[in-house]
Amino acid sequence: MEETNESTISRREMIVGTTAAIAAITLANVMGTQAAPHSVPLSLAKVSFTVNGQSHDLEMDTRTTLLDTLREHLHVTGTKKGCDHGQCGACTVLVNNQRINSCLSLALQHQGDTITTIEGLGTPDKLHPMQAAFIKHDGYQCGYCTPGQICSAVAVLNEIKAGIPSHVSASLLDTPQVTNMELRERMSGNICRCGAYSNIAEAMSEVAQKQA
Amino acid sequence: MKTFTYERASTPAEAAAASARTPGAKFLAGGTNLLDLMKLEIEAPQHIIDIGKIGLNKIESTPTGGLRIGALVSNTNLAAHPIVRRDYGLLARALLAGASGQLRNKATTAGNLLQRTRCPYFYDTNQLCNKRVPGSGCAAIAGFSRQLGIIGTSTSCIATYPGDMAVAMRALDATVETVKANGAKRTLSLDQLYRLPGQTPHLETTLEKNELITTVVLPPPVGGVHIYHKVRDRSSYAFALVSVGAILKKDGTGRVAVGGIAPRPWRIESAEPLLPSGAKAFTAQLLKGARPTKENEFKLALVERTLAAVLNEAKH
Numbered sequence: 001m002e003e004t005n006e007s008t009i010s011r012r013e014m015i016v017g018t019t020a021a022i023a024a025i026t027l028a029n030v031m032g033t034q035a036a037p038h039s040v041p042l043s044l045a046k047v048s049f050t051v052n053g054q055s056h057d058l059e060m061d062t063r064t065t066l067l068d069t070l071r072e073h074l075h076v077t078g079t080k081k082g083c084d085h086g087q088c089g090a091c092t093v094l095v096n097n098q099r100i101n102s103c104l105s106l107a108l109q110h111q112g113d114t115i116t117t118i119e120g121l122g123t124p125d126k127l128h129p130m131q132a133a134f135i136k137h138d139g140y141q142c143g144y145c146t147p148g149q150i151c152s153a154v155a156v157l158n159e160i161k162a163g164i165p166s167h168v169s170a171s172l173l174d175t176p177q178v179t180n181m182e183l184r185e186r187m188s189g190n191i192c193r194c195g196a197y198s199n200i201a202e203a204m205s206e207v208a209q210k211q212a
Numbered sequence: 213m214k215t216f217t218y219e220r221a222s223t224p225a226e227a228a229a230a231s232a233r234t235p236g237a238k239f240l241a242g243g244t245n246l247l248d249l250m251k252l253e254i255e256a257p258q259h260i261i262d263i264g265k266i267g268l269n270k271i272e273s274t275p276t277g278g279l280r281i282g283a284l285v286s287n288t289n290l291a292a293h294p295i296v297r298r299d300y301g302l303l304a305r306a307l308l309a310g311a312s313g314q315l316r317n318k319a320t321t322a323g324n325l326l327q328r329t330r331c332p333y334f335y336d337t338n339q340l341c342n343k344r345v346p347g348s349g350c351a352a353i354a355g356f357s358r359q360l361g362i363i364g365t366s367t368s369c370i371a372t373y374p375g376d377m378a379v380a381m382r383a384l385d386a387t388v389e390t391v392k393a394n395g396a397k398r399t400l401s402l403d404q405l406y407r408l409p410g411q412t413p414h415l416e417t418t419l420e421k422n423e424l425i426t427t428v429v430l431p432p433p434v435g436g437v438h439i440y441h442k443v444r445d446r447s448s449y450a451f452a453l454v455s456v457g458a459i460l461k462k463d464g465t466g467r468v469a470v471g472g473i474a475p476r477p478w479r480i481e482s483a484e485p486l487l488p489s490g491a492k493a494f495t496a497q498l499l500k501g502a503r504p505t506k507e508n509e510f511k512l513a514l515v516e517r518t519l520a521a522v523l524n525e526a527k528h
Contacts, residue, residue: 040215040258062218062260065247085248087314098288098317105318109264156313164292167308167448172297183488188448189312205509 019048020054021042031107043094049113050202051076052120060107067102070117078118082191089190092148092155099155101189127209130154141194149190153204157211177196178208214256220265223427224283224391227263231422232393234259236369239424241284241323249328252337253476254344268426271295277432283425287311300430301438302457306380309442312449313486325388325405329416329475331360331371342368343413353505354368354526355389359453360512361505364474371414372472374449379457379471380403380440382479387429393422397430406476416475436461437526442471443518454514460526464488465480468519470498473511491520 011037018186020203044143048057065084067084070093079102093102094116100182122128130150131141140146168185169176176182182202192200217234221227233238236258243501249255268282271293290296291307311319313427333339333352340349352360352370361370382402389399403418419425431485442455452472460466466487483497495516502514 014409038214038256038258040217042215043217062216063213063250084251086244089312089314099314100318101244101314104247104315106240106243106247106260106262108220108269109262110245111220112266148464152314153407159288161312162292164288165297165308167305169308172301172304185327185448186313189314196413 007013010137013042036045036089041212045108047108047111048174049110049115051115052074052117062106062108064107065103066093066095066105066107066201069107070102070115076117076119077103079151080144080147082084082145082148088145088148089152090145090148092151092190094155097155099152116151123149128154128188129207132205133207134200137199137203138196138207139200139203140192140196145194149192151195152187153200153207156183157208159186160208161211165174178205178212180205213250214253216257217259218262219482220262223266224263224268224424227261227266228391228393228395228422228424230261231424234261235473237261237422241320242286242318242353243323244311244319245323245327249396252335254337256337257523264447274429277359279430281321281428281430283427284320287316287321287324287330288313290377291316299433300380300384301524302383302440302459303377303380303439304458305438306376306455307464309440309452309455310376321377322388324375325381325402325428325452326417326419329371329373329413332356334371343409346412346414349432350441356507357505358458358506358507359451360505361471361475362508363499363502364408364476365480365503366409366413369475370413371409371413371475373406373474373476374451374472375477376440376442376452376455376471378406379455379469381428381430382477383457383459383467384434385431385471388425389427390419390422390423390425391464392420397426402477404441409475413475419494420459425527434459434467436466439522439525441518441525443514443523454511454518456515456518456522458519458522458526460487460523462527465522466526468494468498468522469518470515473515487523491523495519513516 018028043062044059045062046059070079071080080159082088082092082104086101092099092101096115123132130153165172166185237255240260240262268284270282272280290392291304297304312524330354334341334343339351348491387399387401434505436459438459440457443453444450444452455471458468469477478499486494
């Protein structure tokens with residue numbers, strides 16, 4: 001019998017294994033209750049878009065989400081899969097400079113789009129100001145939600161700059177301000193189970209002040 | 213997710229025609245609700261017609277002073293539009309109270325209107341649900357129903373329409389323009405668009421198969437104070453327990469639509485003359501015939517109190 005040295009299992013392999021186990025349970029549940037006739041053969045379709053400045057011409061199983069395309073096909077794994085249902089924000093990327101949940105989007109919906117992931121914002125040698133601020137303010141603990149948090153944070157400051165109001169803006173007509181309440185409201189689509197929220201807001205405030 | 217074939221349409225008429233050609237086809241706009249349900253195989257279209265890039269993304273003034281909103285205008289762009297913010301504050305507020313920033317960037321105007329009326333038992337494929345599997349029964353009625361409907365429901369289904377935008381649109385007398393597969397066009401009010409569940413909760417709108425919403429039209433602005441007050445279990449990114457959308461004048465007259473309590477945005481025009489008499493009198497008429505469960509009967513009082521807060525805010 002082959003011995004497994006625990007230290008040779010990477011964090012990614014561990015997460016992949018756990019996710020597969022959860023997926024298998026969910027699939028079993030679905031299979032048990034749904035028996036509608038469905039006889040469409042596996043279908044492929046073409047799509048072209050750029051990711052972090054690099055263009056890609058792909059032919060995909062029609063069902064593939066943008067998130068799975070990035071991670072499993074293009075091996076750009078900075079973007080994370082959390083809930084896979086648009087509730088946690090771990091998969092947040094920028095599409096044509098707007099943040100979206102890449103898990104709730106088919107790759108095929110992005111013909112001609114410009115996609116930016118955490119890898120496209122900065123590199124370890126040349127950090128994006130938001131990445132540097134997250135490090136300085138301890139804006140993460142386990143780090144799993146962080147790529148989504150940072151992509152979302154960058155987009156939030158752009159949205160405020162563009163004058164887009166939020167639920168907590170006192171006036172719909174005045175230019176929104178970078179307040180703690182505004183940041184908290186606008187970041188509500190990104191969940192952090194370690195609870196780094198207050199530090200994330202501080203990191204964002206600092207970047208906003210430097211930009212002003 | 214079940215397999216499907218895929219095509220991109222280039223015009224609304226072409227999309228409607230393509231839908232008629234292919235059995236089991238569905239339109240895909242933003243996809244934030246449809247793809248979510250497809251992953252759970254609650255929705256399983258055999259063919260997807262991607263309408264994301266067929267235009268319909270403009271907001272234009274009408275000759276009579278109203279607004280024409282393309283079906284594919286994103287929730288973010290609609291809420292941020294200067295005319296919407298200035299003249300249709302209720303609509304901007306409702307949009308901004310809904311979902312998250314990421315979802316509002318992707319979700320479209322018509323897609324938002326057509327999001328499924330749903331409840332946790334609809335999402336859980338281990339549970340009985342007449343909406344998911346017609347005739348199978350409803351696990352929600354005797355289940356955990358705190359979030360669910362109190363009026364307009366039936367013995368088959370007590371799910372609520374969860375959206376915010378449509379509550380505002382209903383109060384603003386918005387209409388939708390559609391195109392059918394044969395090219396015929398028609399206009400529907402939201403009252404005409406949304407069905408009540410009755411014994412067929414899987415049917416939520418009166419749109420025909422293959423019929424596509426192309427535009428949402430707002431009549432000229434209604435003067436008064438615009439308020440959208442959403443009460444929910446957490447202060448952001450949650451569905452409403454109760455939401456009140458109101459346009460109120462200084463003399464106390466106005467119009468009110470309520471969310472979070474019914475299978476569609478709930479507005480009873482014939483109750484509105486009672487608004488100057490106060491929250492109690494109006495709510496009694498608005499909720500006449502309500503059939504709450506033990507777990508959600510608190511919503512009866514919550515509607516009245518939320519409305520009282522709104523009426524009070526409008527005076528100041």
